[in-house]
Amino acid sequence: MKIFYADHFVLPLPEGHRFPMGKYRRLRERLGVEPGEFRAHEAMPASDGELALAHAPGYVDAVSEGLLSAAQQREIGFPWSPFMVERARRSVGATIAAARTALDEGVAANLAGGTHHAYADKGSGYCVFNDVAVAARLMQAEWHRRHRALLRVLVIDLDVHQGNGTAAIFADDPTVFTFSLHGAKNFPFRKERSDLDIELADGSGDAAYLAALDDALATIWSRHGDTRPGLAFYLAGADPHEGDRLGRLKVTTAGMAERDRRVFDALRRRGIPVAVSMAGGYGRDIEVTVDVQLASLREALASWQLWRPAMEQCEA
Secondary structure, eight states, rough: EEEEEOOOOOOOOOOOSSSOOTTHHHHHHHHSSSTTTTTEEEOOOOOHHHHHSSSSSHHHHHHHHOOHHHHHHHHHHHHHHHHHHHHHHHHHHHHHHHHHHHHHEEEEESSSSSOTOOOSOOOOBBBOOOOHHHHHHHHHHHHHHHHHHHHOEEEEEOOSSSHHHHHHHHOOOOOEEEEEEETTTTSSOOOOOOEEEEEEEOOOOOHHHHHHHHHHHHHHHHHHHHOOOSSEEOOOOOOBBTBBTOOOBBOOHHHHHHHHHHHHHHHHTOOOEEEEOOOOOSSSSSSHHHHHHHHHHHHHHHHHHHHHHHHHOOOO
């Protein structure tokens, strides 16, 4: 299964900054000890034109040229640097590559991404550009050029924080269905309206979480009827885990793996390719976060292996 990364672009963060920048390289290192299962590819940066599919050109210029105000940098949570720009562009590029691959192979992943707090004209919550929004619009454009047909997109956002930027970008776009399952009292404190939002109380554990997910998936399929999506983006956030510093939920390691399994199974049964992003994860022990994300990728791999025979049969 193909995975895409850009973890060699490390931001020069101040001492004590709580963003776990090192988790990305650590995840790739852990995957490297499983030879033959994952094929890692360095992500290329998204271009200005690609970013402009979901972002205001003036905002893209301000990020690229170092013209963000102090207030804008505080809202993002990162000080501006050339490395911030390159990392943000390549995080989008990794999701673009994963989406293209998923359309060909069923499943692919970005080892970072899930930057769902970025709006069209601003960044927020450690998110500079919205990788899923850019990739979704680009895949729709490329699909239309090749097939002269509409590509419907489904966003399944299971980061513990609501995907407010994604919801806002696609608020008036009926071709993209946005779903977010998140903590009711967690960041962002002013929520946007997704096509489907489900909020969970602090302390919710496996039973409540998985029941809410099952209900949501049933609602999604019911609303789509016979017009199934042609591509899904899955934000497999590790932050609903009970060991997360910022999550406020109590989902166990087994519960997180079961969450992933249900999502991948539901998509595969309906023939919907999926591009996976790791999204958030702020464990008290960073190795626990990496363990959760590694388990998500193993579930993605298991689904990809089941996709392969169907893909090969179609090619024959």
